[in-house]
Amino acid sequence: MERREQRVLSRQTWLCLQPPSPPTRFLSTDKAQMSSSHPFIKSLSLDSSCFSSPPVNFLQELPSYRSIARKRTTILSRDKQNGTLLRPTDSYNFQLEGEITEDLDNQSIRKYALNISEKRRLRDIQETQMKYLSEWDQWKRYSSKSWKRFIEKAREMTTHLELWREDIRSIEGKFGTGIQSYFSFLRFLVLLNLVIFLIIFMVVLLPVLLTRYKITNSSFILIPSKDVDIQCTVYPISSSGLIYFYSYIIDLLSGTGFLEDTYLFYGHYTIDGVKFQNFIYDLPLAYLLSTIAYLALSLVWIVKRSVEGFKINLIRSEEHFQSYCNKIFAGWDFCITNRSMADLKHSSLRYELRADLEEERIRQKIAERTSEETIRIYSLRLFLNCIVLAVLAACFYAIYKATIFSQEHMKKEIDKMVFGENLLILYLPSIVITLANFITPIIFAKIIHYEDYSPGFEIRLTILRCVFMRLATICVLVFTLGSKITSCDNYLCELCGYNQKLYPCWETQVGQEMYKLMIFDLIIILAVTLFVDFPRKILVTYCSSWKLFQCWGEQEFAIPDNVLGIVYGQTICWIGAFFSPLLPAIATLKFIIIFYVKEISLLYTCRPSPRQFRASNSNFFFLLVLLIGLCLAIIPLTISMARIPSSKACGPFTNFNTTWEVVPKTVNTFPNSLQTLVYGITSEAFAVPFFMIICCFSEKELITGLREEYQYFLYSVMAEGARELSDISLIGALIPFVKATSS
Amino acid sequence: MDKGHREQEEENDKDEYGMATHSSILYLQEKTTVGRVMLSVNPFRDRICRVFSHNNLFSFEDVLGMASVFSEQACPSLKIEYAFRIYDFNENGFIDEEDLQRIILRLLNSNDMSEDLLTDLTSHVLNESDLDNDNMLSFSEFEHAMAKSPDFMNSFRIHFWGC
Numbered sequence: 001m002e003r004r005e006q007r008v009l010s011r012q013t014w015l016c017l018q019p020p021s022p023p024t025r026f027l028s029t030d031k032a033q034m035s036s037s038h039p040f041i042k043s044l045s046l047d048s049s050c051f052s053s054p055p056v057n058f059l060q061e062l063p064s065y066r067s068i069a070r071k072r073t074t075i076l077s078r079d080k081q082n083g084t085l086l087r088p089t090d091s092y093n094f095q096l097e098g099e100i101t102e103d104l105d106n107q108s109i110r111k112y113a114l115n116i117s118e119k120r121r122l123r124d125i126q127e128t129q130m131k132y133l134s135e136w137d138q139w140k141r142y143s144s145k146s147w148k149r150f151i152e153k154a155r156e157m158t159t160h161l162e163l164w165r166e167d168i169r170s171i172e173g174k175f176g177t178g179i180q181s182y183f184s185f186l187r188f189l190v191l192l193n194l195v196i197f198l199i200i201f202m203v204v205l206l207p208v209l210l211t212r213y214k215i216t217n218s219s220f221i222l223i224p225s226k227d228v229d230i231q232c233t234v235y236p237i238s239s240s241g242l243i244y245f246y247s248y249i250i251d252l253l254s255g256t257g258f259l260e261d262t263y264l265f266y267g268h269y270t271i272d273g274v275k276f277q278n279f280i281y282d283l284p285l286a287y288l289l290s291t292i293a294y295l296a297l298s299l300v301w302i303v304k305r306s307v308e309g310f311k312i313n314l315i316r317s318e319e320h321f322q323s324y325c326n327k328i329f330a331g332w333d334f335c336i337t338n339r340s341m342a343d344l345k346h347s348s349l350r351y352e353l354r355a356d357l358e359e360e361r362i363r364q365k366i367a368e369r370t371s372e373e374t375i376r377i378y379s380l381r382l383f384l385n386c387i388v389l390a391v392l393a394a395c396f397y398a399i400y401k402a403t404i405f406s407q408e409h410m411k412k413e414i415d416k417m418v419f420g421e422n423l424l425i426l427y428l429p430s431i432v433i434t435l436a437n438f439i440t441p442i443i444f445a446k447i448i449h450y451e452d453y454s455p456g457f458e459i460r461l462t463i464l465r466c467v468f469m470r471l472a473t474i475c476v477l478v479f480t481l482g483s484k485i486t487s488c489d490n491y492l493c494e495l496c497g498y499n500q501k502l503y504p505c506w507e508t509q510v511g512q513e514m515y516k517l518m519i520f521d522l523i524i525i526l527a528v529t530l531f532v533d534f535p536r537k538i539l540v541t542y543c544s545s546w547k548l549f550q551c552w553g554e555q556e557f558a559i560p561d562n563v564l565g566i567v568y569g570q571t572i573c574w575i576g577a578f579f580s581p582l583l584p585a586i587a588t589l590k591f592i593i594i595f596y597v598k599e600i601s602l603l604y605t606c607r608p609s610p611r612q613f614r615a616s617n618s619n620f621f622f623l624l625v626l627l628i629g630l631c632l633a634i635i636p637l638t639i640s641m642a643r644i645p646s647s648k649a650c651g652p653f654t655n656f657n658t659t660w661e662v663v664p665k666t667v668n669t670f671p672n673s674l675q676t677l678v679y680g681i682t683s684e685a686f687a688v689p690f691f692m693i694i695c696c697f698s699e700k701e702l703i704t705g706l707r708e709e710y711q712y713f714l715y716s717v718m719a720e721g722a723r724e725l726s727d728i729s730l731i732g733a734l735i736p737f738v739k740a741t742s743s
Numbered sequence: 744m745d746k747g748h749r750e751q752e753e754e755n756d757k758d759e760y761g762m763a764t765h766s767s768i769l770y771l772q773e774k775t776t777v778g779r780v781m782l783s784v785n786p787f788r789d790r791i792c793r794v795f796s797h798n799n800l801f802s803f804e805d806v807l808g809m810a811s812v813f814s815e816q817a818c819p820s821l822k823i824e825y826a827f828r829i830y831d832f833n834e835n836g837f838i839d840e841e842d843l844q845r846i847i848l849r850l851l852n853s854n855d856m857s858e859d860l861l862t863d864l865t866s867h868v869l870n871e872s873d874l875d876n877d878n879m880l881s882f883s884e885f886e887h888a889m890a891k892s893p894d895f896m897n898s899f900r901i902h903f904w905g906c
Contacts, residue, residue, distance in 0.1 A: 110811075113824040115797070116804040152816070169902065177897060324867040325888040328843075329830065330895040331850055332786060334813065335902055342784035346852040353851070357863055 108148075163187055167599060173337060175557070175608050176345070181618040182559055183595065189570055190591045192301060196294040196577060197584035203290040204581055205263065207274045207281050221273035221280065225654045232496035235504045235649035237261055253519055254426045255512040255580075264515070264582045267508035267650035284652040284662045291578045291637070298574065298630055300693060306623040327352060344608050355455065362454045381451050391443055392469060395436040396476045402432040403480040407502075429513070430520035433473045437568075441466050441561070463560050467625050470568050471632045474517070478575060478636040481510055486644060497645030497657075505650040507579045510640075514576030514583065521569050522590050529601045537605040556609040557602055563622055566594065567629045574633035578641075786849040790829045813901040822899050823889045827882055839879035840865050 109122050130138055159165070164187055172180035211218045225233060237260065251257030261268055274281040331349050336342050369377070406428040424431075444465045448458050485506045488499045503509055533555055540549050573587040642660045646653035653659050667678050782788040795801075795809040811817060812825045832842045843865045848856065872880055872888040880888070889895045 111818055111820055113821060115795075115808045116811075323871050323892070324864065325871050326892040326894055328846060328850065328864065328868055329826065329885075329889060330892045330898045333898045334785065334900060335898075336784060339784055346786075346850070350851050350853060353864060354860070357860070 163190070164595070171599065171602065173335060174341060175602065175606075176341075176348075177333060178559060178618050179557055179602065181622070182557075182562060183599070185563065185619075185622045186566060186591060186595050186598070188305065189566060190588055190595070192298060193570075193573060193584045193588040193591065195297065196573075197582075197588060199294050199297070200290050200577065200581050200584060203286045203293075204269070204283070207276075207283065207286075208263075208269065208271065211274055216276065218274050218276045220271050221275055222270075223272045223655055225648055228648050228654075229495050232500050232648035233654070234500075235267070250422055250426070253423065253516070255515040256426075260508060260512075264580055265508040265511045266579050266581070267505040267647075269581075269652050270650050270654065271652055272655060282666070284656065285666050287652050288641070288659060288662050291641075294577060294584075295574070295630070295634060295637070299627075302623055302627055302630065303693070306620060306627075324353075324356070327356070341608075359454050359456055366454065377452055384447050384451055388444065388447060388465065391440060392472070395440060395469070395473070398436065399429060399432050399473055399476050400480045403429045403477055404484065407481070407484055427516060427520055429477055430517050433477065433517070434520070434524055436473060437466075437470055440469050463621075466560070466564060467567075467628060470564050471571055471629050474568070474571055474575065475632055475636060477513065477517075478510070481513060482636070482640065482644065485510075496648055498647070500647075500649070503647075505647045506644075507647055507651055511576060511579030511583070514572055515580055515586075517572050518569065518576070518583065518586060518590065521565075521572070522593065525565065525594060526597060529597050533601050533605045554607040555605055557606045559618065562598065563625060566591065567622075567625050569594075570626065571629035571633050574630060575636055578637055786852060787829055790832065794825060794828045810901075813899070815900050815902075817900075819890070819896060820886075822896070823886050824882075826889065826895075826899055827885050830885075837879040837881055838885060840869070842879075843868055 109119050109126070112119065112122070114122075130141065133141070164183075168180055168183050168187070171183055207218070210216045211220055247257060251259050255264065259265075269283070269287065271283050273283055327349070333345060336345055406425055409425050441462070444462050448462050451458075453461065485498050485503050486493060488501075493499055498506055536552070536555055540552065540554050543549050569587065569590065573583055576583040640659070642658055645657055646659050648654050653662065656662055656665065667675060670678065782791060785791065791809070792801075795805050795812075797805060812821055827838070830838050830842060830846055832845050833839070844861050847861055847864050869878060869880075872884050874884050874887070875881075
């Protein structure tokens with residue numbers, strides 16, 4: 001009985017603080033009940049002093065007020081006597097419809113929790129109400145409705161245009177939302193690369209193609225470079241006498257030979273401008289701006305995508321992000337349609353909840369550690385982290401050595417070498433990177449076992465280390481190349497600023513390295529699928545009598561590894577797009593091929609894992625890793641654009657010291673007022689617009705989240721206080737204080 | 744009296760998962776594509792049927808209403824409202840401990856469930872979302888918890904007929 005009164009109490013407390021507009025019918029029928037059950041309720045006075053404006057206004061700001069206001073209908077329909085849920089077709093129906101029509105102005109009928117026949121009746125009532133409005137209001141309502149309908153239809157149309165919708169839906173149904181989010185992520189990267197390629201095509205390729213194929217009446221402007229030593233402008237295109245057949249294959253795989261002086265690489269665009277009929281198109285500026293544009297677009301799109309769809313609850317720690325409420329109330333995926341998937345979902349929920357409770361227990365155990373144990377653990381962790389750093393340093397050194405070896409031997413007479421040796425030397429950096437990325441996760445997984453973290457943290461730390469390893473290897477490669485380019489025999493590159501003997505057109509050579517990395521990555525993915533996944537499946541299916549294969553088991557789709565693989569590919573694309581304008585198109589094709597290969601591999605060779613990733617968590621993790629990749633890609637690009645002198649023998653920047661110099665030179669040609677304006681904007685911190693973009697997206701959410709949290713916290717404190725003090729008027733006194741501190 | 748009679752009826756028809764199989768639910772599951780394809784493996788199918796039906800009968804409009812709530816375009820407040828009704832097993836207007844335990848049992852669907860596990864999980868859920876410490880979730884508390892839950896919108900939907 002006590003409990004029942006408490007129940008009534010909390011609901012009534014909430015309801016009583018509603019504004020005076022609820023119809024008196026409701027209040028009068030319940031007044032008798034309210035006053036009879038509890039002394040606290042008796043003291044509630046239902047006159048206007050109870051509904052003085054500060055509490056009302058404060059509570060109207062709470063987000064739940066709106067749902068309560070709308071929900072008045074359903075609250076009414078709960079039977080007070082025995083608490084059962086009344087059907088809306090009962091006698092209260094007429095009353096509640098009357099109330100809804102009072103505030104039908106802005107509410108869409110869709111949001112009401114009623115069944116279809118009631119909603120139809122409401123719509124009729126609303127339409128008859130419309131007749132009593134002025135012409136202007138009628139037209140306003142009609143136009144807003146048709147606009148909403150148009151937007152919905154447009155949205156529906158665009159969802160039909162979504163790429164691979166049916167494939168991803170069926171994967172979701174069979175393997176769960178975690179794996180589906182991987183494929184959605186892959187689709188996002190395909191679209192991103194396509195848009196990047198379109199930008200580069202429009203801005204750089206199109207004018208060149210139009211002029212070269214004489215589609216428009218335009219011509220190239222070639223300004224011979226002055227103040228530059230003639231030796232810097234020499235660019236020997238290697239062409240040897242006897243060409244073996246397989247050299248074409250080598251050229252295709254490594255971007256040398258016949259591919260070197262094509263649209264694929266930077267060196268082909270040795271143009272200083274395009275003269276159209278009415279204006280001169282500044283190609284160097286366009287080239288630089290396209291790079292900045294695609295980097296900025298990628299950043300904005302990734303941030304936007306990570307913010308939409310779910311609230312980043314930055315207030316709470318990572319553990320609460322996967323809260324029990326989320327797992328229990330939103331744990332069952334209502335999309336599941338077949339029995340095996342349902343069994344899998346049950347077992348994964350069992351696993352997840354048990355693992356969470358286990359993690360709590362371990363965390364408690366950790367908190368109860370003695371100081372000696374803590375010292376021992378921390379020193380052990382320090383030692384193991386040093387080992388991790390040593391492993392990373394060893395890998396980086398191996399990559400550095402391999403790159404230098406490969407670069408030095410590439411300059412020799414490659415045609416005279418044996419076919420296999422050729423390819424080995426050309427692909428040596430890629431091979432070493434792939435081997436390092438294969439071995440280090442195994443080492444990290446072994447090491448973290450001894451570090452004695454909680455299971456969730458273990459997984460996250462391992463993934464973080466693997467991410468860093470993968471993405472840092474590219475940076476090491478690029479920096480090795482950079483150091484080779486800027487170091488000459490006598491350690492001073494006075495002549496041209498870079499080593500023009502070995503690298504007459506160094507941007508093209510960097511582009512070639514990126515191209516090789518990309519092609520090799522694709523080959524490895526295809527090879528692993530063909531020569532590891534499928535044989536494994538065949539062996540496990542047909543030779544299951546052998547103990548070895550039984551233990552090995554069928555493959556599971558490892559989401560973190562696959563995601564790292566495609567983020568690695570995307571980072572190469574971002575770095576390489578400056579040095580090789582067609583690289584984003586190749587990346588688009590590569591990701592399309594990977595999508596189909598991975599889909600086939602998943603459907604035919606994988607079994608669903610008992611440990612499932614949650615989609616919300618996955619999305620955030622994928623985009624975070626992608627953002628790390630983007631930041632790591634921007635660093636070598638800015639250094640090469642701003643520090644290393646551009647090649648004088650090829651490319652659009654032969655007349656500039658560095659690539660970035662285009663911008664100041666262009667700004668100097670502006671009229672004076674515009675110049676001062678530009679200097680003014682750039683003298684403010686460049687980070688200001690950057691922060692504004694980030695702020696617009698995330699801080700708004702953060703602040704509303706914080707505000708809600710605070711207000712709900714205060715409400716709960718008030719409710720407790722009210723129960724103890726039995727005096728609602730005291731709450732009225734507290735409200736102004738609460739309001740002042742919460743705004 | 745009426746309630747007792749109903750409970751007895753429920754006792755008599757239960758399927759292998761211990762869920763009540765009213766004739767209306769059987770009708771939905773066997774005669775309609777919706778029931779057969781979408782709801783046959785759902786652990787809350789009896790609750791869904793009860794919430795969306797009227798007097799244990801389904802009309803076409805009830806199925807339409809159900810489809811509109813579970814569609815992707817439905818607004819969150821509508822979904823939260825119906826989720827609350829579905830999870831409120833004893834229909835007292837609150838999700839109390841008994842409801843929570845039944846939800847967890849349905850979700851985990853296992854025969855060897857220790858009491859400790861159940862009470863642990865229940866207490867964790869209540870710790871997180873029960874703001875006024877009355878050991879049950881009112882609608883506003885449930886709404887608050889679901890508004891912060893990142894998976895709710897993705898889980899609480901059914902794909903109907905390829906749309």
